Amino acid sequence: MDRPLFQKLWARDAWAGLPVHRALLTPLSFLERTLHVFPEKVGVVDGPRRFTYREIGERVYRLASALRRAGVRKGDRVAVLSPNSAEVLEAHFGVPQIGAVLVAINVRLSAQEVSTILRHSGARVLVVDAALGDPAWGEIGYERFLATGSPEPFAPDVDDEEQTITINYTSGTTGQPKGVMYTHRGAYLNSLGEIVEAGLRPESVYLWTLPMFHCNGWCFTWAVTAAGARHVVVPKVDPPRVFELVSEERVTHLCGAPTVLVMLQSELPRPDYRFPQPLRTVTAGAPPPPAVIERMEALGAVITHVYGLTETYGPHTVCEWKLEWDGKANADRAALKARQGVGYVHAPELRVVDAELRDVPADGETMGEIVMRGNNVMKGYFRDPDATAAAFAGGWFHSGDLGVMHPDGYVELRDRKKDVIISGGENISTVEVEKVLFFHPAVLEAAVIGIPDEKWGEVPKAFVTLRPGREATEEEIVEYCREHLAHFKCPKKVEFGPLPKTSTGKTQKFKLREKEWSGQKKRIH
Numbered sequence: 001m002d003r004p005l006f007q008k009l010w011a012r013d014a015w016a017g018l019p020v021h022r023a024l025l026t027p028l029s030f031l032e033r034t035l036h037v038f039p040e041k042v043g044v045v046d047g048p049r050r051f052t053y054r055e056i057g058e059r060v061y062r063l064a065s066a067l068r069r070a071g072v073r074k075g076d077r078v079a080v081l082s083p084n085s086a087e088v089l090e091a092h093f094g095v096p097q098i099g100a101v102l103v104a105i106n107v108r109l110s111a112q113e114v115s116t117i118l119r120h121s122g123a124r125v126l127v128v129d130a131a132l133g134d135p136a137w138g139e140i141g142y143e144r145f146l147a148t149g150s151p152e153p154f155a156p157d158v159d160d161e162e163q164t165i166t167i168n169y170t171s172g173t174t175g176q177p178k179g180v181m182y183t184h185r186g187a188y189l190n191s192l193g194e195i196v197e198a199g200l201r202p203e204s205v206y207l208w209t210l211p212m213f214h215c216n217g218w219c220f221t222w223a224v225t226a227a228g229a230r231h232v233v234v235p236k237v238d239p240p241r242v243f244e245l246v247s248e249e250r251v252t253h254l255c256g257a258p259t260v261l262v263m264l265q266s267e268l269p270r271p272d273y274r275f276p277q278p279l280r281t282v283t284a285g286a287p288p289p290p291a292v293i294e295r296m297e298a299l300g301a302v303i304t305h306v307y308g309l310t311e312t313y314g315p316h317t318v319c320e321w322k323l324e325w326d327g328k329a330n331a332d333r334a335a336l337k338a339r340q341g342v343g344y345v346h347a348p349e350l351r352v353v354d355a356e357l358r359d360v361p362a363d364g365e366t367m368g369e370i371v372m373r374g375n376n377v378m379k380g381y382f383r384d385p386d387a388t389a390a391a392f393a394g395g396w397f398h399s400g401d402l403g404v405m406h407p408d409g410y411v412e413l414r415d416r417k418k419d420v421i422i423s424g425g426e427n428i429s430t431v432e433v434e435k436v437l438f439f440h441p442a443v444l445e446a447a448v449i450g451i452p453d454e455k456w457g458e459v460p461k462a463f464v465t466l467r468p469g470r471e472a473t474e475e476e477i478v479e480y481c482r483e484h485l486a487h488f489k490c491p492k493k494v495e496f497g498p499l500p501k502t503s504t505g506k507t508q509k510f511k512l513r514e515k516e517w518s519g520q521k522k523r524i525h
Helices: 005-011 028-037 053-069 086-097 111-121 142-146 184-198 220-227 239-248 258-266 290-298 330-337 385-391 430-438 474-484 509-516
Strands: 042-046 049-052 077-081 101-105 125-128 164-169 179-183 205-208 230-233 253-256 279-283 301-309 314-318 350-353 368-372 397-405 411-416 421-423 426-428 443-453 457-466 493-496
Touching: 028 053, 028 086, 028 184, 028 220, 042 053, 042 086, 049 053, 053 086, 053 142, 077 086, 077 111, 086 101, 086 164, 086 220, 086 230, 101 111, 111 164, 111 179, 164 184, 179 184, 184 220, 184 279, 184 301, 184 314, 205 239, 220 230, 239 258, 253 258, 258 279, 258 290, 258 443, 290 301, 290 330, 290 430, 350 397, 385 397, 411 430, 421 443, 421 457, 426 430, 430 443, 430 457, 430 474, 443 509, 457 474, 474 493
Parallel strands: 042 230, 077 101, 077 125, 101 164, 205 230, 205 253, 253 279, 279 301, 457 493
Antiparallel strands: 042 049, 164 179, 301 314, 350 368, 368 397, 397 411, 421 426, 443 457
């Protein structure tokens, strides 16, 4: 019998010259191992399509060799514009297999924004979902393109673990997106971190409620594969479909921003619904209000709260849970779990500092900027050395997020620098106000910004989305806040309606500010 695929591939000694105690770190090795251990296991479910890992491996090699035959060379960029699909997952392995760089593009961007990214990245090839493409571009069907390649495995064209594996363009909550470069080494280590912190096992079933184009799905594209677990793909978050798949596929894991959790909570199959099995739910993207965590865990979910940025491969910190917290009241447990926590097991370098890069007191009160360095930080911004130098000033990556350090060494995010409201000389954390609003029984979602005020410079305003069938007035919302906050922190105005968001569920506060500050000069701090 011929040797297994994994052994055959590595016997070729693709990385000759390394000492015996070294191997290059690349997530491409995860697929090879899983092909060796679980070749006949169903690895990907995408609608009616079900692929074994052997079939996925063959498709990955077909894609890689087809791209090479089409003229794609090492270091070239290959862009993908598609919602979650088996094809996007395959690209996470097939593109870097030939040493090329994957550029996964947000499908909710405008045509002009997509065009800007394509030009800036210099992509040689664009793989686009048929529903998003323009027939005038001309096209080659994906399956037809795969047929031009070979399923025969070959060694990856990776000779340096610092080689760029992907470029992720920032999501657009601020201004012009920047191309964040990930390395093979960083993606490998972050994937291992996800396995540890999310508790992935071969028997795990992961539901893709998180876009694969967002930080490469927080590296779960590679992590789930490494664990030999099953990917269940959905193109978008549709709560009824999510609940169906959780039951039908026995889903054990999913990820999403707090807004995804709010969507699920607001569209339960029935009032007394609970998940049919424990559902490990990893949430990040915005500080999750304790009320959202409490409601989700009441449904039988186990929340893992993480925090990070595109520049840190997605999650960099986790609210590592301690057994002694289990006995606390639900509200107290949720408040503890709402903290951003400590660095991942492979990325412990994390500080809260003042403007001079000095650590702030660990008193849970003194605010400073959260900075990181080490294994989980990007290589830099593609073709933007000035922005890279600014982000790495002082030898640390500057997140732009303000937080506090608690006495137990756990960080807690208080606000983005640009979101802090300075009213009459007092700093107001919009996150603190939003946490209170989420506890109001009629509030589904909320966002707070500063609006112009002649006397105080600016004052808080709340934008609120109400739960279906519930009512509340501006006066009721303000009075509720006055019962739970210092009065100067309370919204002076409340506006009801849907919130503008990115495709990953982050509220686009800059759009709210643009409307409120139109024609006026917004202060800079």
